[in-house]
Amino acid sequence: MIKLRLKRFGKKREASYRIVAMDSSARRDGRPLEELGFYNPRTDETRLDVDGILRRLQQGAQPTETVRHILERASILERPVSKYAPKDSAVAVAEPATETATETAVEAAPSEDTSEAE
Template structure:
């Protein structure tokens, strides 16, 4: 099953995350199927590729709880 989830990047004590589409059994920092955005926890900045995200959601990818919150905040998904 494919999931929209966060992949950690950045240096120690300064995390930044990429929002990726991955197989649910692969490890957190493994190879993604597709990268669809990023989120910086320090500056609260995010950039999302909306057409790609909508395409993956229509094809059955399930977002994790945190990614669901980010998508709702960006008005891509309604509650």
């Protein structure tokens, strides 16, 4: 499987990374199939070969999590839709549930009073 991942280079404690297409079983700093960009985390500098990245993605290459975040920030990939509902929807759903609980409590209260009267 082909992966889009980071290949480390630079001095000690001053790492920079190349975004490369590599076989998933290859070493981290092994020979890449293709170099597709550059990322420097210290200066947050990013240079990307957009055409090459899109071509590799269409061929079935899978980006690693870090590369996926870099591509999302560059608007090459879309951010996934959250699995969780927005907070506004959760509040709207909670309000009817509260009314139902109140109605249930009111209905339950007279039956308790009836049993006490006997």
